Structure formats: structure tokens, C-alpha cells
Amino acid sequence: MTALPASLSQTRSARFLDRYSIAQAMREQHGRGESHHTTAIPDAVIFAETTEEVSEIVRLCAENGVPVIAFGAGTSLEGHLTAVRGGVSIDLSRMSNIKRISAEDLDCTVEAGVTREQLNTHLRDMGLFFPIDPGANASLGGMAATRASGTNAVRYGTMRENVLGLTLVLPTGQIIRTGGRARKSSAGYDLTRLFVGSEGTLGIITEVTLRLYGIPETISAALCSFQSVEQAVAAAIQVVQLGIPVARMELMDRGLIQAINSYSNMTLKIEDTLAFEFHGSPAGVQEQVEMVAALVEENGGRDFEWANAPEDRNRLWKARHNAFYAVVSQRENAKGWSSDVCVPVSQLSGCILRTRELLAGCSVPAAILGHVGDGNYHVVFAVDPANHAELDEVAAINKAMVRYAISVGGTSTGEHGVGTGKIAYLREEHGDAVDLMVAIKNAIDPTGIMNPGKVLPG
């Protein structure tokens, strides 16, 4: 542990009092996400309550060259929170005020620590919702920082499309606002999109202005079974190519269904499965359902099972959201290793086939699941973090999967972000454009205090 500068310790007694911690357990909890990545603990944790406090902490850290890592809900998957050079973890979970909602303009402004479930609970009575849903009950600041998406992205887009503006604390402590409330603007560089997905390496997001949507008049969900993953993927691709505006279209392979049944105490049929959700007017949903049913049948799918009651639907999606935990729970004391790639839809079949070949001899439990409507899928492994041979084995499979995805025009991560886990692939994917990313990083954070060791190589 590095000694923290005196000014930070003084801060403790003055402004932050009971919101400053150097307790080991607290620091450990803040030095990891939900995945297998090794914990690297920060030197201290401070719970900030306002943008101005974040600014003050960052300014003190900047003056003393102390690294700063923003912490939201702790649900990231690629090592984003590991304090590889120590420093201060700024916990934003107490910044949980919903500051403004406009039903007229279908937008809102929330503090970074507000979680997506908190926001949606708040919105429900107004007939509104925020669709981006990465599964975990992540903070909206964290979701913006990692450019998260999830099950609804095929219809509603990702955080890239749904963040209208940000309040940011820059590495100097300066507070700026980006974007605005207009639906579109050509006024200057798109700083909002630059910070969405920058993973805390350029500044800290303290407030987010988001697009909202009216809760659809009709919502309908269904599961259907296929004899192979290939058939399920073929059906999904045709749905995308015909432009049918499904809200969700999720692939779960039979291994995953088994894990979900056991973890969530369900009795889903143990087959390769597509789960759909349809949003729209009654007639619109009916039309979507008929088109999808025809495509499913053409591809050998069967047994459409409906979950139209809200409680059935919620149970289904909750089980899907718990897929990560379901896989991990198959093995005692295991940690999850979740990797995601995203490819052009025309390459999805080949890519998943290749991944299944890679998984064929894998010695640890693993499952494929994915937001196949976007060409995005995940592999979750349940690993023993102390078993180096096992970690090497999974790393090799991951590497082969990622490199294959890049080779067919895809990306090393569709929605989890780079963190520490995908840095090795950044140059393979983006070539010399990485130098431009580094130049921007150096211009904005010349001393490199913002979440060091993440996103960029070297």
C-alpha cells in the first residue's frame, strides 16, 4: 500500500469524516468487479455525495499524482476496477438522486450512482422506462462509462445512442457538461460519445442525461426450442435481416438452460433456445409474432412457449439475467470469466460454430449466451482462480475466439468494455487508431491518474 498524501488524510477528518475508509475489507471490495480478474486493492475508498466533492477529491489526487478509480455498482467484468497502481477508489453509489424527469421530452438527468432498476422503479408509474439492460443492476454512470447495452439493444440501441449529455469531472478536477437536451446537435465535437465507453480513463462521469421511452402498450415474450445452436442462430439472423423490430432476442444454449433451471429453480426445456420479447401496439406485436413464428418454424424451431403475464415475463428475464451466476454456481468456489465479442450478423453462425469447437474440449463448465440480434454473444466459464493451468486454458480459448471475431470484421468486446481483459486485442482490432486514442488520453490526462492500466496498451 502506498502512503496517501497528507492532504487526502486531512480531507478525511475535515469533509469526508465517516465516508473515508482504509479498512482492508472495504478496499478489497472496491478492487474487483464480478469476474475472475485478480483483485488489486486501492489505498483508500471515499464515498462522494456530490459532483463538487468528486471534483475536490480528484483535484487533491491530481496535485499528488495519486490514481483515481470511479466505482459505481461493482458489476464490471473486465477488470475495470482493479487498482493496478493503488490510489483512491471514489465510490459514487451515494450519488443516487434522480434529478429531473421530463415526460414531455422523454428524458431525465440522474446522478451517476443511480442504478437502472432504481430508475425504472421510479419511472414505472409515469408510464416510462429506460430500456438499456445489461443484466446486472449496474449504475447508470458505470453503464455510460463502459458503453453498456444488453438484451434490449437490438431495438433501442446501446448507451451510445441513449446518453444525451454528461456531467464530468476532468483529471484536473474541473467540472464540465457535455451534450444537452436537444435530440440532435451539430454544435462542436461529440464529447459525450468520447466519454461514453472511456471507462473512467479520461474523467469521471457524475451525472447522466438519458433518453426515455413510453412503456409499450403490449409486451409479449416467448421461448422456443431448436435442435441445435446453428438452427437457433439461423432463425435469429433472418429476423434481423427482415428488419422485424423485436425488442429482445436472446440465445441460450442447452448447457446454459440446465444451469439456469438448477440455479433459478425453473423447468425450462433443456434445448438450445431463443427467447424473444415483442414491444408495440396490439396489432404491431401480433404482426411481429406471426413473422417470427414463421421464421422459427422454417428453421426447425418448435414449442413456442409464451410468457405474457408480467410475472412470468419477469421470471424469465430474471433467470436470463442470472445466467452468469447460474454458470458460476455449477462449481464450488468458482469465479466467473465472462467474455463477449460482437460480429456482423452474417458472420455470427460461423463465429459461434468456431466457439463451440473451441469449447468442445474445455475442462471447466462453460455456456454460450448472447444478444444474437446484434451479433453479440458471450461465453461464461466457471473457473478456479487458484488453478493456473485452468486459467491458461480458458485464456487460450478466449484468445482464439476474440481473434476469430476480429478476423471476420467484428470487435473484441460488444458491451463489456476493455478494462484490463481486452487490452491485448485493441491494436489487432483498431491498428494505428490506437495511437490516436493514446494521444487523446495524453492530452486530457497527461499524468495518467485516471483509472491507470485500463483500455489502452502500454
Added chain:
Amino acid sequence: MTALPASLSQTRSARFLDRYSIAQAMREQHGRGESHHTTAIPDAVIFAETTEEVSEIVRLCAENGVPVIAFGAGTSLEGHLTAVRGGVSIDLSRMSNIKRISAEDLDCTVEAGVTREQLNTHLRDMGLFFPIDPGANASLGGMAATRASGTNAVRYGTMRENVLGLTLVLPTGQIIRTGGRARKSSAGYDLTRLFVGSEGTLGIITEVTLRLYGIPETISAALCSFQSVEQAVAAAIQVVQLGIPVARMELMDRGLIQAINSYSNMTLKIEDTLAFEFHGSPAGVQEQVEMVAALVEENGGRDFEWANAPEDRNRLWKARHNAFYAVVSQRENAKGWSSDVCVPVSQLSGCILRTRELLAGCSVPAAILGHVGDGNYHVVFAVDPANHAELDEVAAINKAMVRYAISVGGTSTGEHGVGTGKIAYLREEHGDAVDLMVAIKNAIDPTGIMNPGKVLPG
């Protein structure tokens, strides 16, 4: 005129031969867009045919500190093309190859000089289209550079949402590729979005990868009349707030209708008018039409006139697209001054009302038109560019309109860009975030050769 470095002149005889011009007329044509802004002519015009040629020219210019201005179709409206410090205009119009279309993945890659009409003509037989439509037959590189949008944005988004990746020539001459073909990615900083809307000040876009869409099964268009602009706007706002997925919803005030009738030889009813286009399945369009008709009627609208035959629809939208020229043609030897703002939809009525008050005493022909579904509208003035009193009068109206839009949470430009015309408002809109834009500009283009005098103040 600055003397061009010898190396550039040598280039002329060597590589570019008949594609290098210092003729006055050619230079004048490249030193202006379509609007009132004063022409400032470049020292030379070079027609580039490949990304590598652009790179070579930029490298020569960089070595000699010569400004570089990219030129597409010359349809920009805020002085983007004026060579305020001289230099070389790189004309990209010969880079007009459509390099790749994937019907399966609904995407394509085109060279920067391909125009939107060229692309859509090419796509038609494949049942595909690219929806972004700013009116003018702009180049797709230029549309990306200015973050253009237009009539279809309410449903399909803007260039921000529809550019998947770019090939760029940086100020050093280095060629990089950003983004990719996956529908979403969390792999690193969003350089694509940083360059979309950067107006040639960070680099030159030479290729664009775009999202495509299937041509809707049913397309239907309609006009309806209102007794006041306020009524028309009220109806439009309700359509947005109910989330009805209209493809186009355009406001044209009665003055504009008069100008259009005269310019395009049409007989539209001279009333404040909303023009709609609906896309979808037959049932989906029917449903949208019924909902919109009810809202129109509730707000005092009447006389729905349909234009369902493709030729009628094309005539209608062509007339709408010619609105700018229609207003300008009302006066001999006039130039057009087109300003646009965009505000949260809840502020649109008040904003347009305020604009109409400002226009009440205006001494030159003027009309209001707008993509009201986005909260975006334009005022077009027909000015005598030699009459300074008149220019001052219009400048004052423009200033008051823009400042009002910013004061209610809007933006100084929804889709035209900053160019030279909106620089004065950038800090009012974005505050200290402008300093961050300047820092990024300085990091990427430290010698300031890329389209100097645009976007950023100072």
C-alpha cells in the same frame, strides 16, 4: 494569395497533372458553400482520387504549414468551406466508388465523394436504402463531417447513429480506420463519433461505413393544413410524445408554401402545413395514420391530402427539399441565409413563437421550416449580400433566435454544423467544455492546418 510551396507545385506536374487547378473560377467555387457566407478562396484545388492521394497531399501541406480544406459536394451552409487562411482545397468528388454493400448485414462502405442520391439509386434494386436526407444531394463524407441529418432523422437518427466506421487521413498524413462493422462495440474510445461532426478540423474522412435499411413494405405520405403554426406544432409534439414512429414530420409555414408553389410550380394550399411520411407494414402504417389523423384533428388540422403514388411523393419531397432555393428565388440576386436550431420538444412551441415575433418586422423574405419531430427547425432568409444593413438585421434576428434556443436547453445548430457561422455561440452552449474541444484539436492538429477558423473560437 499565398505562394504555395514548391513541393505542391511539383506535385502538380508529377502525380496530379490535370487534377490540380489554380484557376480563379475553380478556386472561387471551392471557397464557398450554398449560403450567404463570404467566399474566401483557397490557393489551389486538387482533385484526389484515393485515400493514399489525400494522405500524400496532406503530408505535403503539413510539411509546409499549408491549410487543408476538404470539399465534397459544396452544399454546406455555415461557411465550412471558406479558406479563411488560404491553402489547398482537396476536392473528393471523384472519390465516388461504392466499395462494398452487404445486404445480409445491412451495411456498406463508400468513398467520401459518393452522394446520397448516388448511393440510393444504386441500392434501390436491392430493396435497400440509406435514410439520412438533408435535402441537398450532399456527399456522404461531407454529411459525416457535419453530422448531418434531415427529414428522416425522427425515425432513423442522424449521421451520428448511422456511421459505423471511417477511414481518415490525419493531419500528419497518416491513414487510420475507426469503428468497424459490428453493430456495437465497447472496444476503446469512440473515435468514429469524435470525427463525425468535426467538420474537417481533425482530419479528412475518405471512406464511410454506413448502416442501411430495407425499403419499407409500405410508404405513405400526407399533407395537412392548420390555421396557425402553433396548432401545427402542437399536433407534431403530441405525435412525438406518443412515440408514433413517423418517418418524416415536416413543418412548412404559409410563407414557405407560397414560395414553394411559385418555385416548384405546385398548387399546395397556402396554409401552415405539416407533411408526414409513414413507413412500415401495411397494418403498421394504417395504425400510424389513424393515430396521427386523430391528433391532427384534435389540434384543428384538416384536409389530409395523400400522396401515395411514388411520383406524387417524390414531387412533394423534392419541393420540400428545394425550400431553401424557393425562398431565395423570391428575390433577384439574393443569397440564402439558413440558420437552424434544435430544442427539447416541450420548448418547440415557445421557441417558434419567439422566432415568429422576431421575424414579424423583418425586411427581407424569410420562412420557417423544420424537422419538428426532432425539435429542429430552420429559418431561411433571402438576403442581398452587398447590403450590410440587411445582413446586420438578419444577424441580429439569428442571434436572438439562437440564444433563446440555448436558454431553453437547446443547441445552436441541430444539423448544419458550426462552420464559421455558429462559432460565436459555442461557449454559450457548452461552457468550459469548449476548452476540452480545443485541447483535443491541439493534440490531433497541433499546427492547426486542418480547416482553420472553423468550429472552435479563437
